[in-house]
Amino acid sequence: MVDDVTQVQAERMTSGKGFITALDQSGGSTPKALALYGIEEGSYSGEAEMFDLIHRMRTRIVMSPAFTGDRVLAAILFEETMERSFGDRPAAAYLWHVKGVVPFLKIDQGLADAADGVQLMKPISGLDALLESAVRHGIFGTKARSVIGAAWASGIAAVVAQQFEVAEQVLAHGLVPILEPEVTITIDDKAAAEELLLAQLVEQLDRLPADRRVMVKLSLPTVPNLYRPLVEHPRVMRVVALSGGYSRAEADALLTEDVGEIASFSRALTEGLSVSQSDAEFDTTLDAAIQAIYDASVAPGAGTGAGSGSGSGSGSA
Template identity: 65%
Template sequence: MDQDKAAKIRDGQGFIAALDQSGGSTPKALRLYGVSEDAYSSEEEMFDLIHEMRARIVRAPSFTGDKVIGAILFEQTMDRDFEGVPAAQYLWEKKGVVPFLKIDKGLADETDGVQLMKPIAGLDATLERAREKGVFGTKERSVINAANAAGIESAVKQQFEVGAQVLSHDMVPILEPEVTISISDKAEAEEMLRRAILDALDRMPGGSEVMLKLTLPEEDDFYRPLAEHPRVMRVVALSGGYSQDEATERLARNGSMIASFSRALTEGLSADQDDAEFEAKLADTIESIRAASVAG
């Protein structure tokens, strides 16, 4: 494990930017950025446009490691450049931002109230390639749609199994069993999830650490026992569809979590903005998310 990057993640007074929109979520991300689907005619053109958006974000003067301690990349982004420098190398060497890689390949159909990750073909080869490029860790997402104990247990089990594979490559996994914000039994699902994660953490071998990416909870600071567990490097929060204002307000009440926002990070940014407008809006957003991340 790269100890300089690990120290940045453990101790950094900032948040992790989620720049990992993939095939399914890219059209929506581009629409919110002001780029309609008639602006591109192929998947390749679509990914070129989202890369331009990401490059604009990471080039911005406010996007630096004193406030943005990490960034999660889509695999295509990892394989591209920012300003002529390989993406992961640029983030760390030019910006002081620790690079992570999204490794899941989407969600399976719902069973027992959860959507597990689809099988991740060729994961060992991907992890080795990412580590060689200077990527510190990974992120892998499944979704919980109901307070179903059996389903939640299966989601946590899968997350920790994939996490163990990541750890075997001397990388740090961000395990992301997302609880859908709109479900009526969200608090109950979070209780089941916390219990299942604590049990899994207690079974981990000594010396290993994971990160957790969790939906902002209904009860303030509900995930502190996870953040304080010796097998946890950091607990980060996803915005999960909350507006930027609500996400930062909720985050500020959860002193044991820092942000790892995607849509809430890019809210208000537009392809039509000139660089001064774009960079001013992004700077305001980064400062508000950083402030909420270090509150408490």
């Protein structure tokens, strides 16, 4: 049974205007995120202090008056963030009940060593317990990332198969999975890799039962509108784009060319933010970033399509 809140969130994620913020940097990516924010790695000691600092940065973003559900549809959290609070409310509850932003959770535990041109996800230990915790916290969906580094058919098939295997486990808990098979934007055969990826995704989507829907998060494609078949697929709630190393301006420009996709940016969102900024400077910079990404996500044709507008299933049976 889908409760009223989940139904509202599903409708928002299916057809709402806006984009998804990725606030899910974990252990490996946190030092770089802090450095870009103006906090160098040598200025703190130990993982606990590092996570305290990144949480302060995330709190400053989420509690800014610029960050609201008017333009931000959803936010992806790291598990450690889900267990904390924004202000005096649990993180996911604050996002939804105060800001009107749908909470998601990053569930992967990093990447395995490269093989066959890809990096699969490491086995996710304790996944069922994590998903049960996510449900208790009011999380709507999850995100899991793997990486494609070459147009290698067997490797890409393995990435997509693993993504759908994890997605089935997520769906069984009544959550909506975001599949993220990221194609590295700097590889020479990126376009060929994307063609192989699209074929594998469509094949797996066609096998999903009629009452199951997923989201797909992908690198911005070399050929505009390559992923339109996913946007229009009845098993896809939303197709979202990661910035993948592009600057915000580059990512926004590329996104406007892809009908039906919306942004799910991390580094591009926080570009220009600094720990040394006054609250007014910080809010102004964040507001400009949010507006630019929002505009790219709702550009003529963006965020629409047969798949995006059809139905409002939550992924729950």
